[in-house]
Amino acid sequence: MQKRLAILTVFLFVANAGFASPRETANPKADPSASKAQAGQSQQPSTVSAGALPEPSNRQTFNNNANEKAGKDGWDKAAVLSNYFLVVIGIGGIIAALCTLKKLERQTKSTEDQVTLSKEALIQTQRPKIQVRTFWFKSFGDPQEPSGILAGSMLMGQFYIVNLGGSRATVKETYYEFFTTGEPHLPGERPWEGKEGAKCESIFEAGQSKPFVFGRNEPLSHGQAFEIFSGSRRLYLMGWIDYVDGLNIRRTTRFCRLYDPKSYRFAPVDDPEYESAD
Numbered sequence: 001m002q003k004r005l006a007i008l009t010v011f012l013f014v015a016n017a018g019f020a021s022p023r024e025t026a027n028p029k030a031d032p033s034a035s036k037a038q039a040g041q042s043q044q045p046s047t048v049s050a051g052a053l054p055e056p057s058n059r060q061t062f063n064n065n066a067n068e069k070a071g072k073d074g075w076d077k078a079a080v081l082s083n084y085f086l087v088v089i090g091i092g093g094i095i096a097a098l099c100t101l102k103k104l105e106r107q108t109k110s111t112e113d114q115v116t117l118s119k120e121a122l123i124q125t126q127r128p129k130i131q132v133r134t135f136w137f138k139s140f141g142d143p144q145e146p147s148g149i150l151a152g153s154m155l156m157g158q159f160y161i162v163n164l165g166g167s168r169a170t171v172k173e174t175y176y177e178f179f180t181t182g183e184p185h186l187p188g189e190r191p192w193e194g195k196e197g198a199k200c201e202s203i204f205e206a207g208q209s210k211p212f213v214f215g216r217n218e219p220l221s222h223g224q225a226f227e228i229f230s231g232s233r234r235l236y237l238m239g240w241i242d243y244v245d246g247l248n249i250r251r252t253t254r255f256c257r258l259y260d261p262k263s264y265r266f267a268p269v270d271d272p273e274y275e276s277a278d
Contacts, residue, residue, distance in 0.1 A: 126166025135266035162209035176239030
């Protein structure tokens with residue numbers, strides 16, 4: 001359609017150039033003697049009586065001038081009509097261009113929607129999964145300072161936060177605390193319910209892990225260290241991690257690890273209320 005409009009536009013332009021030929025004008029460099037002769041003739045008195053017909057040569061000149069004027073008027077009308085046609089064709093071309101632009105915009109929007117849907121599908125099928133692992137006590141300062149389950153220890157240590165999913169995760173908030181009890185089981189109300197964690201903005205790419213440091217604000221007393229080491233009191237390290245995926249869906253990983261003084265290791269508890277992941 002656009003190719004046809006272009007061909008028709010070129011044709012009308014060429015036609016318009018042919019129609020708009022300039023009119024002939026008197027030659028300013030004409031023979032001066034001829035001008036003088038014509039002037040002399042015009043000064044001679046006319047001998048033709050009223051009602052007499054003009055000379056044949058004069059009649060021929062009159063008819064030629066009339067025919068020439070009619071022909072030129074026809075050419076001018078054709079040129080005007082061709083200009084109108086060009087305007088119509090130009091408007092049609094503009095409309096066609098606008099329609100094409102609108103179509104391209106729809107195609108671009110459709111492509112962007114498909115990319116967004118593909119991205120969402122990828123995130124849903126390859127969603128991030130934040131987990132924690134490898135807990136242990138560790139001294140970060142003077143090696144002579146007490147570490148682990150000893151009197152005066154701050155229970156310093158670390159564990160790893162890892163993204164085991166197939167897409168990026170952004171950790172927004174973390175919380176942990178130590179909990180000790182002489183009971184053989186955990187309480188029904190989780191000790192950290194209603195508490196606020198530390199706000200952060202930590203990005204974990206798929207498969208990436210980062211260390212997380214923990215510790216107490218107060219050192220262990222001799223009695224507390226003895227009770228934990230002897231097994232009369234249980235020591236738990238528990239908390240949660242809030243993160244979002246690429247669709248800004250918020251998820252939570254909860255953890256609770258029981259310290260075993262015999263193996264010097266933390267083991268996950270078998271309780272979905274304390275140890276679970278969305």
